[in-house]
Amino acid sequence: MSVFLEYALFCFTLYYIAINSFYIFLLILAYFENLKIARKQTLIEDPFYFPDVFPPISIIAPAYNEELNIVASVKSFLMLEYPKFEVIIVNDGSKDKTLEKLLEAYKLEETHIHAGLYLSPTEVRATYRSKLHPNMIVIDKVNGGGKSDALNVGVQYAQFDHVCAVDSDSILDSRALGSVILPFVEDPERTVATGGTIRVANGCTIKHGRVEDVALPAALLPNMQIIEYTRSFLCGRTGWNAMNLTLIISGAFGVFSKKAVAAVNGYSKSLGEDMDLIVRIHKYYLENKQDYRVVFLPDPVCWTEAPEDVKILSRQRNRWHRGLADILFRNMGMFFNPRYKFIGFTAFPYYLVVELLSPVIEVASWICLAAAVAIGIANKDLIGYFLIASVAYSAIVSVIALVLEEIFYPKLKRIEDFFKLAFMSILESFGYRQLSIFWRLHGLWDFVRGRTSWGEMTRKGLS
Amino acid sequence: MSILDSNLWEEHPLLVIALITVLNVYLLSVVLLLSLAARRFVRSRYRVKKETLFRDQIEDYLFGSEATPQFQVKSKFDFTILRSILLKNIQALSGQEKAKLIVLYENSGLLRNDLERLKSRRWWVRLKALSHIWIAGSSKQNEALKSLLNDPNDSVSLSAFRILSQDADNLSLELLQKIIRKSPGRRYLLSSALTRLAEKEGAQSLLTLMQSALPEKVLLLCVQILGQIQATEALPYLASLFDKSYEKDAEVVESILETIRKIGDPQAIGAVVKAFSHPMSRVRAKAIEAAWDLSREEIYKRLNDFERDGSAEVRRALEKIHFEVRKAA
Numbered sequence: 001m002s003v004f005l006e007y008a009l010f011c012f013t014l015y016y017i018a019i020n021s022f023y024i025f026l027l028i029l030a031y032f033e034n035l036k037i038a039r040k041q042t043l044i045e046d047p048f049y050f051p052d053v054f055p056p057i058s059i060i061a062p063a064y065n066e067e068l069n070i071v072a073s074v075k076s077f078l079m080l081e082y083p084k085f086e087v088i089i090v091n092d093g094s095k096d097k098t099l100e101k102l103l104e105a106y107k108l109e110e111t112h113i114h115a116g117l118y119l120s121p122t123e124v125r126a127t128y129r130s131k132l133h134p135n136m137i138v139i140d141k142v143n144g145g146g147k148s149d150a151l152n153v154g155v156q157y158a159q160f161d162h163v164c165a166v167d168s169d170s171i172l173d174s175r176a177l178g179s180v181i182l183p184f185v186e187d188p189e190r191t192v193a194t195g196g197t198i199r200v201a202n203g204c205t206i207k208h209g210r211v212e213d214v215a216l217p218a219a220l221l222p223n224m225q226i227i228e229y230t231r232s233f234l235c236g237r238t239g240w241n242a243m244n245l246t247l248i249i250s251g252a253f254g255v256f257s258k259k260a261v262a263a264v265n266g267y268s269k270s271l272g273e274d275m276d277l278i279v280r281i282h283k284y285y286l287e288n289k290q291d292y293r294v295v296f297l298p299d300p301v302c303w304t305e306a307p308e309d310v311k312i313l314s315r316q317r318n319r320w321h322r323g324l325a326d327i328l329f330r331n332m333g334m335f336f337n338p339r340y341k342f343i344g345f346t347a348f349p350y351y352l353v354v355e356l357l358s359p360v361i362e363v364a365s366w367i368c369l370a371a372a373v374a375i376g377i378a379n380k381d382l383i384g385y386f387l388i389a390s391v392a393y394s395a396i397v398s399v400i401a402l403v404l405e406e407i408f409y410p411k412l413k414r415i416e417d418f419f420k421l422a423f424m425s426i427l428e429s430f431g432y433r434q435l436s437i438f439w440r441l442h443g444l445w446d447f448v449r450g451r452t453s454w455g456e457m458t459r460k461g462l463s
Numbered sequence: 464m465s466i467l468d469s470n471l472w473e474e475h476p477l478l479v480i481a482l483i484t485v486l487n488v489y490l491l492s493v494v495l496l497l498s499l500a501a502r503r504f505v506r507s508r509y510r511v512k513k514e515t516l517f518r519d520q521i522e523d524y525l526f527g528s529e530a531t532p533q534f535q536v537k538s539k540f541d542f543t544i545l546r547s548i549l550l551k552n553i554q555a556l557s558g559q560e561k562a563k564l565i566v567l568y569e570n571s572g573l574l575r576n577d578l579e580r581l582k583s584r585r586w587w588v589r590l591k592a593l594s595h596i597w598i599a600g601s602s603k604q605n606e607a608l609k610s611l612l613n614d615p616n617d618s619v620s621l622s623a624f625r626i627l628s629q630d631a632d633n634l635s636l637e638l639l640q641k642i643i644r645k646s647p648g649r650r651y652l653l654s655s656a657l658t659r660l661a662e663k664e665g666a667q668s669l670l671t672l673m674q675s676a677l678p679e680k681v682l683l684l685c686v687q688i689l690g691q692i693q694a695t696e697a698l699p700y701l702a703s704l705f706d707k708s709y710e711k712d713a714e715v716v717e718s719i720l721e722t723i724r725k726i727g728d729p730q731a732i733g734a735v736v737k738a739f740s741h742p743m744s745r746v747r748a749k750a751i752e753a754a755w756d757l758s759r760e761e762i763y764k765r766l767n768d769f770e771r772d773g774s775a776e777v778r779r780a781l782e783k784i785h786f787e788v789r790k791a792a
Contacts, residue, residue: 043587050594052625053618055651112786114752118775161650185618186586384478392485399492406499418500422493 002377009372009382012365016389019354023231023397026239027404033242034234034298034408040186041299044178051083053185055162057177057255059085060154062147063168064092069305071105073168075209078133082177086135088157089168092150093143102138107131113139116159117258119152119266120145127157147251148267148276155261163261165274167252170304171201171211179300180255183293192260192281192292195249196300197233199411200226202308211303214411216420221313222306223424224432229306231401234298234409241296245347247282248275249294253302260284260292270330271452272323279331286340299409314439321443322451324356359441365390366434391429398425506540513544521552524567525560534571546573550598565600574599578607586616593619597626605630612641620645621652628659636660636668643681653681657688666694673700683718690722698723698731705734713743720746724753732758739765744774751780755787 059077063070070089077087091099102108108128115124123142130136141153155163162184166172173179176196183191203217216223240246249256251274261267261277264284270276278294285292307313328351335352337344369386402421405411412418472479520532536542549571553564568574573595580592593611596604611623624642639660643653661669666689673685686704689697701719708715720738723731735757738750751769754761762769762784769781 039585040587043591050590050597050618050622050625052652052655053590053622112783114783115779118779188617381475381478384475385481388478388481388485392482392489396485396489396492399489399496403492403496403499406496406503410500410503412500415497415500415504418497422496426489 002375005368005372005375005377006379006382008368009365009379009386012361012368013382013386013389015361015365016386016393019358020389020393020397022354023235023394024400027235027397027400028239029242030235030238030298031404031407033238034404037238037297037299038408040182041179043182044175054083054178054181055184055188056084056086056160057082057162057164057181058088058154058158058160058258059164059166059177060088060090060151060158061166061168062090062092062150062154063094063098064143064147064150065094065096065098066168067094067096067098067101069169070098071101072206072209073171074102074106074136076171077166077209078136079174079209080172080177081174084160085164085177086137086159087133088154089136089138090150090154091138091140092147093141099138099140103128106133106136106138108138113137113157115156117156117262119156119262120149122149122153124153146269146273148269148273151273152266155258155266158258161258162255163258164253164255165251166302167304170198170252170302171206171209172253173301173303174210176253176300176302177255180253180297183295183297184255184257187293190291190293191257192285192294193249193254193256193278194295194297195246195254196296196302197237197298197409198229198250198252199301199303200229200306201303202306204303206303214413216412216417217308219308221308221310221432223420224428225306225313227398227402227421227424227428228436230405231398234404235397235401237296238298240347243342243346244293245342246294246296247278247343247347247351249278249296250274250302252304253300256281270323270326271319272327275323276327276330279327279334282343283331283334283340286343301409301411310435314435314442317436317439318443318446321356321359321440322447324351325444325447328352328356356444359437359444362437363441391426394429394433395426398428510540510544513541514548517545517548521548521564521567525556525563531567531570536571542573542576545571546595549573550595553598568599578604581607581611586614586619589614589616589619590622593622593626597622612638613645617645618652621656624656625652628656636664636672639672640675643677650680650684654684654688657681657684658691661688661692661694666692666697669694670697670700673704679712679715683715686715686718686722690725693726695726695728698726698728702731702734705737709737709741713741713746716741717746717749720749720753724756727756729757732761736761739768744772744776747772747774748776748780751777752783755784 061073061077066073074087074089089102091102107130109131110126111129113127113129122145125140125142128138128140130138137157139153139157141150145152151165154165162181164177164180180194180196183194200217200222201211202219202222203215204211205213205215216226237246237248254274256277260281264277264280267273267277268280281292281294307316328348331348334340334344335348340348365386369383372383399422402418402425412421517534520534524530524532534545536545549564549568553561553568556564577592577595577599580588581596583589583592589611593608596608605627608623608627612620612627614620614623621642624638627638639656642656657669657672660672669685669689673682677685686701689701701722705716705719708719716738720735723735732754735750735753738746739754741747741750751762769777772778
């Protein structure tokens, strides 16, 4: 027994060293990628740029029971600093007062708007245009088909060649559109999708639909998520982007060529509709041997409200994990398939072993450690190495991600917030990480059982 | 048990080394994080100070003493701050004040710096410099701008064209043809250039351009712009293009129907009626929409035929008609 436990602990230690070293490798890639990206971003920071260079964009925000945030979110979309854009809100048969709030706040008038594409069979009850903002329209559709269907309806009504999918409970940075469209400006023929970073808005001061002051929230849970998001977006996604292997463009903020979305018949019903779309875009272009690129950018920022309640956060993580499992299993044919090049040989195996199965491996590792300590038979050195590899090493990865953020895209304004985040990066490994693993494991189990519901997500509202 | 405990060191030396290393890396990262944050705070304070100083000097120059201000520009950072303030003021002001600031921009060496940056190997640096030249008076820089028409980056060459074309003397069909050959895919930028040409020289210039061998994307743009400027004189050419493309290119046919709708001349209904029986449903839908605006009689005559058309596009076009009829009632 003791030999088995020691051997298992040794293997798990190696696993943690390998994973965290891979993260460090991604961080190094992300550093060089950020150097490249940040230089180009100066084009947007400078307010004296040519409006003609930037193509017009249709912003699509599906809304289901969003009465708390919808008016502020639309306001933030309308106040974006971008030469030409339209805002399309798709009311997905909300049961609350989402539509009423929009009708009142934006003086909506029922009008017929032509749908240029056909991607969704769902009935549209009415279309409205704002009397105050002619570039804002609302599509009122019957509920059914989920977020993906609502997005498809939005794409149908988009009048421009580029569509930007955003969550209606989020707030975009005023220059986010200019930043996120840059890859399309740079290479309009090859670029098919770009996406930006999601940041936690809890604790920030929001005025007139804009994040005016960035600060950390008082509650512990959103702070943990800030560390998580920073590590995931700045290290993981930017690193993968450096290798041109971006598999996820967050559903909360992504821009797509309408042609590419139409080519893959729009969003399909999935719990992870954002990743699913990108995977199908990769598949389509690789199968048709067309040159293309999907780009992730770490700076254009979309602010969102992170769950402060354990129950809601657990539902969110459970759903994310079921979505990931669904996409990976649906696209099993891409694994190690030469037709899909590096996507099949690197990104897919990574998402399977590291993202999907990590809860299983990590739970097993902690059980193994607990058993070894309880029985009192394990090699003490090994336990020390295990804790260094799993806890201390991952705290280092988190702090380096924070350093990277401070170098390229600084946002925090109070020195005490840095101390707080540095402390959180250690604290995260004691309790929060284990909880997160448990939720994801539960999600995996629910996926095996065939559970496909979205789960109720109540929010406090961004104010 | 303390890390410094001699027993721990003697019994587990490697573990202690690993622990100390990890701890040091962590602490160093935290120190680095805090130093970077402190540096940023100091820089932002410095920026505010410099901005206030430069702004006061500029205001004094414009509305107080006539003496040219002596800016204290010690670094590249100062230079950037000064440029930003001057450009903001040039954009905001007009008349004599604007002219004075443009001279000041030139005398401060900023324009020279922009011209140097036009030679940068990075496209975004060239584009940024170009936008500064555009704001701070471009008329004297025609030669530099013309050389950028051949820039390997489309955004740069088209933006140079944009600045040049602001001056009516520079805007010519030849120049536009050169740009079209180079960047046919830049739909949005080309569209604004073509619109400016049409506004300056009339629809005839576009018709001449369309008769040359144009890439299809540009041809479509020209058709759309003819609709935007409601060029009635383009109808005979559009009719012949419609006949030529009818069976070959649905996208061009669709675009012509939209343009005919925008021009709004009921005499053009012939082409629209022909498109009612086009094999592509989206063309039929477009024809119904155009006919609704040009001659409602044609729609009422064939409403039953349209209702029998099972395609989603035609159904949507009819929905619009029903909606408008309901609204009028």
